[in-house]
Amino acid sequence: MYDYILLSTLNDFVFCPYSIYLHNVYMGGDEELVHAVPQTRGKAAHKTIDQKNYSSKKDEISSLAVFCDELGIAGKIDVYKRNKKLLVERKYQLNTIYQGQIYQLWGQYFCMMEMGYEIEELAFYAIVTNKTFPVAVPNEENKKELAGFIQEFKEFNPETKITINENKCTHCIYCNLCDKTEVTNVYS
Numbered sequence: 001m002y003d004y005i006l007l008s009t010l011n012d013f014v015f016c017p018y019s020i021y022l023h024n025v026y027m028g029g030d031e032e033l034v035h036a037v038p039q040t041r042g043k044a045a046h047k048t049i050d051q052k053n054y055s056s057k058k059d060e061i062s063s064l065a066v067f068c069d070e071l072g073i074a075g076k077i078d079v080y081k082r083n084k085k086l087l088v089e090r091k092y093q094l095n096t097i098y099q100g101q102i103y104q105l106w107g108q109y110f111c112m113m114e115m116g117y118e119i120e121e122l123a124f125y126a127i128v129t130n131k132t133f134p135v136a137v138p139n140e141e142n143k144k145e146l147a148g149f150i151q152e153f154k155e156f157n158p159e160t161k162i163t164i165n166e167n168k169c170t171h172c173i174y175c176n177l178c179d180k181t182e183v184t185n186v187y188s
């Protein structure tokens with residue numbers, strides 16, 4: 001069986017490799033107790049899509065599971081607007097677009113292209129502000145960059161000493177469960 005790497009895991013890896021360990025430790029518990037406010041809101045934002053009732057428009061596909069054999073990745077898209085050939089990732093709130101989020105959207109793009117969909121535009125959409133943030137369609141160089149990052153993920157040694165960035169920790173949903181830092185997150 002082919003082992004796909006989840007796009008959400010790659011995003012977590014960019015943020016902090018240790019957060020993947022914490023996610024796997026706590027994801028089996030009560031999600032509502034673990035998720036801090038932003039993630040709960042984020043999940044709510046995706047709920048309508050996950051229930052496939054975001055749009056009844058025939059030219060929109062939502063919550064589609066996607067795979068890319070070439071890169072060995074899998075995930076789920078938010079919304080694909082067929083008439084515009086546009087792929088959109090919705091976020092509850094978006095002040096900064098991080099590299100991990102870009103990799104996630106690139107990954108969705110390569111999955112869908114391999115599956116035969118046509119995509120000419122990519123964008124993030126912030127629900128709170130009702131703003132759209134266009135993202136350039138990845139080129140071959142970007143694809144190599146993503147493939148290199150996936151390789152880095154595969155070769156990661158969990159015993160590697162991680163660099164603690166307290167600014168990240170204060171915005172990490174696992175902060176209060178993490179034994180690597182004493183800071184508390186901003187959601188407490």
Ligand code: SF4
Nearest residue numbers: 016019169172175178
């Ligand atoms: S609290 Fe800090 S060290 Fe711990 S998982 Fe989050 S970002 Fe990583």
